[in-house]
Amino acid sequence: MNPNNPLMYALFPTNHHQKKSLSKKSFAYKVVCSESIFSYSNKYGLPPPEKKFNKETHEEIPSTPLDDLEKRIKIMISNKFREGIMGKCILPSARVNAEGISDNYITSTDRCVFIKDNTLRKRAIAWRLNSVGINHKKNRCPVCKEPFNRRHIKFCDIASIPTFEKILNTKDLQQYRFDLQRNELPDNYNILDSLLNHKRYKTFSRFMQELYTYWELNK
Structure with a gap:
């Protein structure tokens, strides 16, 4: 894994006693063995973190790769689905969480x-x-x-x-x-x-x- 990947520390703590081998069936192992979504964000279309500003000074607050990560991943997946012809054939009402969650409907499961x-x-x-x-x-x-x-x-x-x-x-x-x-x-x-x-x-x-x-x- 790329040393700059923000998951590096979470999965491989610097403290020697905290290190544990990962099961090959575990999600973490699959993440480690796959291309880093952070290192290849341009390839996967992961949006950058939203700009945030200090309310008092109005200066921009430096962002980190983990800022708004869940929201950004949902946007990325949503964009990928919209690119596919087959995904467009599934109406919002045919998806599991169609009611009241308009921002997420396109990534939810077909009934x-x-x-x-x-x-x-x-x-x-x-x-x-x-x-x-x-x-x-x-x-x-x-x-x-x-x-x-x-x-x-x-x-x-x-x-x-x-x-x-x-x-x-x-x-x-x-x-x-x-x-x-x-x-x-x-x-x-x-x-x-x-x-x-x-x-x-x-x-x-x-x-x-x-x-x-x-x-x-x-x-």
């Missing part, structure tokens, strides 16, 4: 992570991670027959195929339209994203099951 049904949870997470259908070259779009990816749901209008159309009700389609009207969303935001965002998990499950059935029958 679909806590779906009880194992198969449904895995498929929902796979969809959020953009990994549905792309692990096998034979998984084709039912409309254009090209290798499947999430964009086909919207741009090939898969939801209009009778097999899939009958799964969706008027409210599902209305909520999807409202999502597009009220939020700044990526071009590939589609009905499946909307179903997850509005906790329409059973409908999402039926839609996905039809998609997997199609792939199974058309290998």
Whole structure:
């Protein structure tokens, strides 16, 4: 670890009797073995400490790397999530701490992570991670027959195929339209994203099951 890293003293006290070996499974060990977020703040986009001034003299108070650290890390993570397309497909209301914590919503957990049904949870997470259908070259779009990816749901209008159309009700389609009207969303935001965002998990499950059935029958 870089000697200038502010965690150096905390993890490796200068007092010889206080030194203890770290377990390889411990968080501290992982921190020590990873690149220092402090030494490489430009790489990770960690904001600098906010400037603070003496109320009486109005002189700037020298900052330290640990000043407002928790707040700065949250800002960094928030910025990273905003850079990613997939993170933008998750509406604030679909996150665990959506109510009353507007500054932190983008870093909180997507509710679909806590779906009880194992198969449904895995498929929902796979969809959020953009990994549905792309692990096998034979998984084709039912409309254009090209290798499947999430964009086909919207741009090939898969939801209009009778097999899939009958799964969706008027409210599902209305909520999807409202999502597009009220939020700044990526071009590939589609009905499946909307179903997850509005906790329409059973409908999402039926839609996905039809998609997997199609792939199974058309290998």
